[in-house]
Amino acid sequence: MSFLFENSYYIAAVGLILIGLYIMAAKKNLIKVIIGLSFFETGINVLLIAAGYIRGGSAPIFSHPDMQAGKMVDPTPQALVLTAIVIGVAVLALALSLAVRLYEHHGTLNLRKIRELKW
């Protein structure tokens, strides 16, 4: 039980990633796939944050003299996640706008039916 508790962030991250990948591989509807993509990216972001997180740590700012560097949360992953979120948003926006276009052309969002390009 304590294992679950100590690694809860990692478990959540891996869970989100797996859910996302499952949706992307198995679902037919493009919107669902895009939602899966969002899950996937969120999971990765959680994973990144978890890599630098210390339970009960403080913000990495020396706000008063007796703060210890060892107790601080690593700031780099947070910076990384910020970047990753921006990238993720760009991808999602693009994906949704392409979905609109795709619907105009095909009249459906069912990816099993949109198979003009093959072989």
Add this chain to the structure above:
Amino acid sequence: MQIILLTSFGGAFATYLLAKISSRLRDVCAVIVSGLLVVFVALLYNKTPAATLIPSFVGAPLTVRLNMLSWFFAIAIVVVGFLSIVFSFSYIKGKERADFYYLMMLLVNAGMIGIVLSADLLTFYIFWEIMSWGAFLLISYNRGPALRAGMKYIVMSVIGSVVMLAGILSLYAVYETFVFSELAGRIASASPAYSLACASMLCIAFAIKNAVVPLHTWLPDAHSEAPAPFSAVLSGILIKMGTYGLILVLYLFVGVKLFISPTYVWRGFRFVLLVLASITILVPSFIAVMQNDAKKVLAWSSIAQAGYIILGITFGTTLGFAAGMFHFLNHATFKALLFFGIGAVEYRTKTRDLNSLGGLLKRMPITFIAVLVGTCGLIGIPLTNGFVSKWLLYKTLILEGSPFLAFIALIGTWGTILYGYKLLHHVFLGQLPEKYKNVRKAPASMQFVLIILSLAVVVLGILPGIPLKLINTIAVSMGMDSMNINIFGIASETGALNTVNILSVLAAAGIVVWIILKASKKSTRISQEDNYAAGAAIPAERYSYTVDFYNPLYRMIRRYLRDIFDEFYYWIAGRVQAFSDMVRRLYVGDVGCYAMYILLFLSALILSQVWWRVW
């Protein structure tokens, strides 16, 4: 040296550029370029220059050199090249894309000159490839069925060059050099199996170009579909680049001593070559008999004649080498002559179908004489050059104790007689069909070419000593024994060849025959339009008694003369195509499936490591 290459390559492009200004300028330029090449090569007789083209190309220099062997090939290349350009004048006039045609003719020529001049395998390969793709564009030039022929040619050619590349680099992997003179004889120092593998790879590549039997299938189509002047180059010279390569491999890299040594490996290798060469002589000769397309006949004949050449050089004796080399030269003359002759006929009549041609004797007399001389050379009638080389070959075969092979070569010659006569007869003799009444003589430029080559056939037949001296020098330089040669033939203790004696005997016999014919006077002359057929009224324009010539013979042998290799290769090609169509289905078009591919790849990678520690 560099001047020769510069002239040949630069001339090709200069011709193309000048063609944009005027077509007359283009013709003049092409002739000047090819003529200059003849002069340059002739001037280099008995000199041995060497030069470096590029000091370092992928880590090795590109070098060229000239020696007797390459001079011998080079002179044949430039002369046939020159004649084919002259012949092209009228042949190509008024056809589309003539500028392109000239460019490619000169480029292929330049590539072949480069091949024989190159001093290392890298240079050799580069020029070889330039020649190969140039030839591809020329073979496809005629469109229609030529496309298929071109594809077949280039596929086999690419297979050949790929195998050659592998062979060259296998040699390089061991000896770290491409240069001929450094490789010479050193192949022996590797293990027999490895050296045999290298030699076989190179030999396969050259055998494809030389159309040795299981690898010959590109040739009949390519030769018959190419433009006539290029067919002449193709048959006379281009496929003989394979012979040149074989000589390089067998006599230089492997070395004569090792090659004819009785070791297990090389004896087996020689045996395989001999068997292939004799099949190459035997079967195509009779397939040629069955063809009804004039150029197809000649194409199959080219395969068979190449077999004679291979048979000669496989023995590794001076006599055999001389037979092969001399037959190469002869084949370049008479086969080019025949292709030019048939090309002239095609140019005037627009057809090559033997069953509809006939009786052109009076309409195109010069062409007739040229084809007659060429056919005589092909069959090997005394006083033509073909006789001398075949005589040398038979002598080799008998001296080396292979009467069976001699017999096969003889049967091949029977086939040659049959198709040679068929060709001559169907085109020039017999009844003249109505539609060819107004056929004119071949244009002057064509006649010029035909006369030159006919003279060459006869002169080389009467004075075989000229090239044989040269061949003897080459043979000696490669470490073989010398022969006793005079200008009219060979003297040796086991039988001498002297064309003067033959000439006098033939002259006497000719006079006797003429006298008998004169005395008996039983024949009557009839006109060519007279198609009397035992009283049956046959419409003149529908009558062609040449169809189903040699029918009894056909019925006997047809069953055995299928080109099974061609069918086999088509079967393989079909399988490959079907298989690649299946492979294509991997891309199903469903993006979920593609996502699965990615995840599967990832999990396979990780799981294989976790379970088996592969990586």
Add this chain to the structure above:
Amino acid sequence: MVNPVLLLAVPLGLAFLTPLLAFISDRIARYVPVAGMLFNCVVSVSLIPSVLNRPIIVQTGGFAPPFGINLVAGPLGITLAAVIALVGLAVSVYGLAYVKEGATVKYHVLYLLLLTGATGVVLTGDIFNLFVFYEILCISSYALVAYSGDKNGVEAAVKYLIQGSIGSGLALIGIAILYGVFGTLNMADIARNIGSTGILNTTLFIALAFMVAGFGVEAAVFPLNAWLPDAHSSAPAPISAILSGIAIKVGIYVVVRIVFTVFGAPSMFMLLVVIGVVTLLIGEMSAFSQNNIKRMLAYSSVGQVGLIVFALGMATTGGISGGLFQIISHALAKSLLFLATGYMIYRSGSMEISSLQGMGKRMPLTCCAFTIGAFSLVGLPPFAGFPGKFMIVRAAIAQQQHLFTFLIALVLFGTIIEACYFFRIVQAAYFTGPREEPDAGKQRREEAPLFALAPMLGLLVFIIALGVYPEPVIRLLDSCAAELLNRFDYIKGVLG
């Protein structure tokens, strides 16, 4: 000496300047990519002599490596940056003529961003920074594939986007694991931490596997390349050219950089060799019976990627410089082919190979460019493809192992198939269709416009020059190969 950071700053700045300039005049905006790429071309070529001595390390933001983001302009990075700039220049000139309708300003912005991303990936020394540039490259290419907004383009873009996002997500997971283990993002620092054990523990291997599988999507190795035939065949011609010529090469660069420099995992070399051969065979076979010319070219790119990965995986100087040479020659030849087909398709109105008939007459120069590009890809001398293929085969045979003998036989088989379909197209362009009378063809000439022809002829000149005299480039690539093979020199160069 010029600061290599300008190679990124200038195109990036110009990209965002373009919409502003478009307010003044559309005409000026059109020339912005050309100017940017010309600048990059000049700068990267002028940097080559100095980086051959020692790599230039640029600290951005004033932190010394391992902290802060740094650029490592080594021989490999600068060489690839030069290739990117060169192909980018040719394609941007082509774009002047080709891109006329639609959102042209957005096209130019995205185009510049794509090239910035590509240049950034090859120059950066920080693994997360690499990921960011990689994403810039990917996102702008997703958008550009759909640029024309037609049915196939959008479908291809959506599929490309989904697969690409999975790929970059996986790569990011790999980066996260690495960061979790070592607490650093500097590639040299990670490499130093991994050391030279040669055998990776499971955690590190999983990170490596995630990154190979993730970045491998852009590198288009089988089975991660299903997006490629769709995207390359549906994008507008200049985008196909840039995707095929540059984008997949950048993917290969990333995979190779990670396997060679960051992890130094010799055991993965064999994996690269094997998937290289498999990719080659599958690509060439799929291309074999295509009727759609652009799709065929796309599959041919798959095949070429396989060849390159195979060569790089041999991990010998000869193999790597052969593979890098193949990267350059393929970048030149394949972009040339896509550019040439762009106008051929534009004129004939169809992508079917059969519709190319008579093109040799209608657009002789374009067709000539196409033919030479095709010959170069097949590896015929005297064009650029020949030295590359030659070096690769030489390196493989020099290994003197039975496995490599077998693999090289498969590679050569792929080459034969490639020759078949390229020669078929050359025939179709020149020798099919109705025979025409001479002089009648004169009035039917519809050559591509000058701005489209000029870059094609430029690429042509490079292809022939490289094919005739490859030695200087090979010498340059030998030092690139040394950079990949000696990872300790790289680490020492960056960290001091």
